[in-house]
Amino acid sequence: MPILSRSEIACGLRGIDHETDVPLTWSGSPPEWLVGDYVHNGPGRFVAGGRQVSHLFDGLGMLNRVRFAPGGATYRNRFLRGRSWRHAEQGRPDRGFSFDPPRSLLAKLSILVTKDPEVTDNCLVNTVEYAGRQVALTETAWHLAYDDELNTTGHFRFNDDLWPGMTPAHPVRDPSTGECLNVVFKLKPPNGYQVWSLAPGTDRRRLIAMVPVRHPSYLHSIAATPTRIVIPAWPLVGTPLHFALRDRPFIHNFRWEPQRGTLFHVVDRASGAIRTVQGPPWFAFHPVNAFDRGDEIVLDCCVYSDPAIIKHLSLSRMIRGNGLPSGHLRRFVLDPARDHCAEEPIPGLACEFPRIDERVVMRSNRLIYAIGEEPTDRTALPGRLRRLDLVSRQVRDWQQAGSYPNEPIFVPRPGGSAEDDGVILSLVLDARRRRSYLLILDAANWTECARADLPHALPLLFHGRFCPLGPPR
Numbered sequence: 001m002p003i004l005s006r007s008e009i010a011c012g013l014r015g016i017d018h019e020t021d022v023p024l025t026w027s028g029s030p031p032e033w034l035v036g037d038y039v040h041n042g043p044g045r046f047v048a049g050g051r052q053v054s055h056l057f058d059g060l061g062m063l064n065r066v067r068f069a070p071g072g073a074t075y076r077n078r079f080l081r082g083r084s085w086r087h088a089e090q091g092r093p094d095r096g097f098s099f100d101p102p103r104s105l106l107a108k109l110s111i112l113v114t115k116d117p118e119v120t121d122n123c124l125v126n127t128v129e130y131a132g133r134q135v136a137l138t139e140t141a142w143h144l145a146y147d148d149e150l151n152t153t154g155h156f157r158f159n160d161d162l163w164p165g166m167t168p169a170h171p172v173r174d175p176s177t178g179e180c181l182n183v184v185f186k187l188k189p190p191n192g193y194q195v196w197s198l199a200p201g202t203d204r205r206r207l208i209a210m211v212p213v214r215h216p217s218y219l220h221s222i223a224a225t226p227t228r229i230v231i232p233a234w235p236l237v238g239t240p241l242h243f244a245l246r247d248r249p250f251i252h253n254f255r256w257e258p259q260r261g262t263l264f265h266v267v268d269r270a271s272g273a274i275r276t277v278q279g280p281p282w283f284a285f286h287p288v289n290a291f292d293r294g295d296e297i298v299l300d301c302c303v304y305s306d307p308a309i310i311k312h313l314s315l316s317r318m319i320r321g322n323g324l325p326s327g328h329l330r331r332f333v334l335d336p337a338r339d340h341c342a343e344e345p346i347p348g349l350a351c352e353f354p355r356i357d358e359r360v361v362m363r364s365n366r367l368i369y370a371i372g373e374e375p376t377d378r379t380a381l382p383g384r385l386r387r388l389d390l391v392s393r394q395v396r397d398w399q400q401a402g403s404y405p406n407e408p409i410f411v412p413r414p415g416g417s418a419e420d421d422g423v424i425l426s427l428v429l430d431a432r433r434r435r436s437y438l439l440i441l442d443a444a445n446w447t448e449c450a451r452a453d454l455p456h457a458l459p460l461l462f463h464g465r466f467c468p469l470g471p472p473r
């Protein structure tokens with residue numbers, strides 16, 4: 001695969017300047033059973049108030065939706081209009097991931113002394129359903145609710161006493177109970193990870209445990225099994241007071257200290273008991289899945305040997321087209337009773353944005369879907385949609401010259417049970433035609449079912465999900 005030209009890459013990082021709602025025209029045929037909403041979150045705009053942001057994670061959030069209805073499919077995009085959006089439009093952006101405008105002492109102290117900290121609510125990373133509401137997430141205490149038309153309706157607030165702080169944007173949903181599990185790091189002393197569970201239909205979290213930690217890790221995701229929660233504390237760590245008081249962008253407060261190793265904090269979901277297992281020093285954004293195997297926990301992750309990927313996601317580096325470091329799949333086996341971490345052989349697939357059939361989350365899964373590239377590809381963006389069978393160890397790739405896919409979402413066929421009885425949805429950037437399209441693959445044979453052009457070229461996006469009957473109204 002050839003390296004993209006700078007202008008081809010830039011088309012995917014230029015951002016979107018308008019909102020639209022248009023019918024889609026298919027090449028091929030989506031399955032008739034595919035009815036519902038596919039919503040994807042990510043950065044939509046990189047210039048606001050006359051200012052260019054410098055990092056992919058600081059783009060202003062935008063929701064994209066493809067609605068599959070019996071009469072046809074439509075595409076809609078809407079920006080996430082929270083407080084940080086307004087401030088950015090007014091030319092006085094909030095502190096972001098890689099950007100720290102001057103802040104007043106009051107704003108700094110707000111992180112420590114109030115439950116309404118002056119931190120970004122640019123919720124561009126993920127979406128989830130909390131208490132029957134559709135909610136966009138980032139890595140701060142603020143969440144934005146949106147309605148059926150993707151319009152931002154305000155902040156979503158939990159109705160409980162947990163102290164706000166840094167929060168991974170990937171709560172894990174237990175498919176058996178419907179609970180959402182996550183942590184929030186309490187920057188106000190005493191510091192630590194507050195581990196929580198949210199039952200379906202409620203906005204009040206249950207505090208499962210407090211894991212005391214002096215130096216929090218940059219934590220994008222956690223993992224969980226039916227009995228335990230795993231906090232993979234990679235050795236990219238910071239000092240709590242620095243996040244509040246230092247004049248540095250959020251991510252610049254973390255330092256790489258590989259000598260610490262990775263500390264896997266394992267929390268019993270029923271008792272709140274905590275054990276910590278030390279493993280090798282890796283960095284990761286995304287676990288794939290975790291499950292119990294007797295007393296052990298099997299945890300698959302897409303890992304990097306260091307956190308250099310974060311720097312590579314600056315817009316200027318991406319436009320230079322030097323390529324991104326590849327994450328690779330690794331399997332950790334944690335034995336909390338023996339404080340032991342081992343690694344088990346698994347195909348070391350180059351991958352990112354891993355997804356599985358959500359029905360087998362927390363159980364031993366057979367299939368992993370991801371995007372990725374091999375180091376020999378030398379492409380500027382991941383160019384392959386990948387399907388890994390952990391049983392047969394077979395890898396199947398979909399790729400097309402000039403096409404750069406986003407996270408693959410598996411949608412099961414109603415009535416089907418196999419992990420590949422359904423389709424894969426992915427929003428793909430066609431850099432040569434300078435627009436994106438929605439691709440639908442048959443998950444079993446990894447061939448194209450259908451595609452439809454979107455009205456613009458979408459940037460590299462983050463996370464999406466499919467709601468079979470549409471969001472609650």
Ligand SMILES: [Fe+2]
Pocket residue numbers: 125169170220285286462463
């Ligand atoms: Fe993520």
